[in-house]
Amino acid sequence: MSNDSSSNTHLALITKTTSLIAAGDIVGAESALAELADTDGDKALMVVLDQLAPKDILAVMREYDDSKASVVNMLVTPEQFARAMVLEKQYKDLTHTHLRNMVNAVVFREDADPVEFLTAIGDLEGGAEALANYFAEKWSRIEAFARTGTFDATEDYGPTLTDDELLASGYVQPRIDLDEVADRDWMQMAWLLRYECRDLFIETLLVLRAKARAFDLGLEETDESPAEEDDGKFETSETDRGKATPAARNSDEESAI
Numbered sequence: 001m002s003n004d005s006s007s008n009t010h011l012a013l014i015t016k017t018t019s020l021i022a023a024g025d026i027v028g029a030e031s032a033l034a035e036l037a038d039t040d041g042d043k044a045l046m047v048v049l050d051q052l053a054p055k056d057i058l059a060v061m062r063e064y065d066d067s068k069a070s071v072v073n074m075l076v077t078p079e080q081f082a083r084a085m086v087l088e089k090q091y092k093d094l095t096h097t098h099l100r101n102m103v104n105a106v107v108f109r110e111d112a113d114p115v116e117f118l119t120a121i122g123d124l125e126g127g128a129e130a131l132a133n134y135f136a137e138k139w140s141r142i143e144a145f146a147r148t149g150t151f152d153a154t155e156d157y158g159p160t161l162t163d164d165e166l167l168a169s170g171y172v173q174p175r176i177d178l179d180e181v182a183d184r185d186w187m188q189m190a191w192l193l194r195y196e197c198r199d200l201f202i203e204t205l206l207v208l209r210a211k212a213r214a215f216d217l218g219l220e221e222t223d224e225s226p227a228e229e230d231d232g233k234f235e236t237s238e239t240d241r242g243k244a245t246p247a248a249r250n251s252d253e254e255s256a257i
Helices: 003-022 026-040 042-051 054-061 071-075 078-085 097-107 114-122 127-134 136-148 163-171 186-196 198-216
Strands: none
Touching: 003 026, 003 042, 003 054, 026 042, 026 054, 026 071, 042 071, 054 071, 054 078, 054 097, 071 097, 078 097, 078 114, 078 127, 097 114, 097 127, 097 186, 114 127, 114 186, 114 198, 127 136, 127 186, 127 198, 136 186, 136 198, 163 198, 186 198
């Protein structure tokens, strides 16, 4: 296939994929991307992914179904993934279930270096907040891990390190080996953050603390600034069942067509 023909094919696929996502047909969009990988190879799909808007990549990835492999999850680069992940808060998913499933599926995929993904996430504004959302349901366990270096549930209710103590604890040696917590889930993620991306771990925990204080004060998580009172956050009653996606909303992240 010539370069011109290939470019036209990619352009047509990008247009089709974006339209399908905007219409809420996530399955159709992913099928179209998978078909490209089957016919033209993984490299062709990677070219297209690099031209799709991060919000569109996110719409496909967050509908992750562990019963089948997703070609997007398998091929998305750390940088592409990070750009999509920081947008996930726009979905009002209070339990962050989709976020955690999506992150685990990509960061812990067979050929990946999780630290590359964490580094890319940490390099972006909003990266620590996205990771804090990932850990939101495990906040006390992460605090205990910061204090004790273990995930012993009996330690969850001890005194919290002050911010200064947290900063000073950044370079302690691990008390447990990575192999002991290689669950391809939040414990492995926390271990990698604390010992491989130490500054990002501290930043993430500080964001978690800020969110906890806001919750205790009865502040809505969406009340981050007056400009965000109508900020395009999305209800997930439909998207959680894969029936619709809000990707068609106006956004700074326009599809690159």
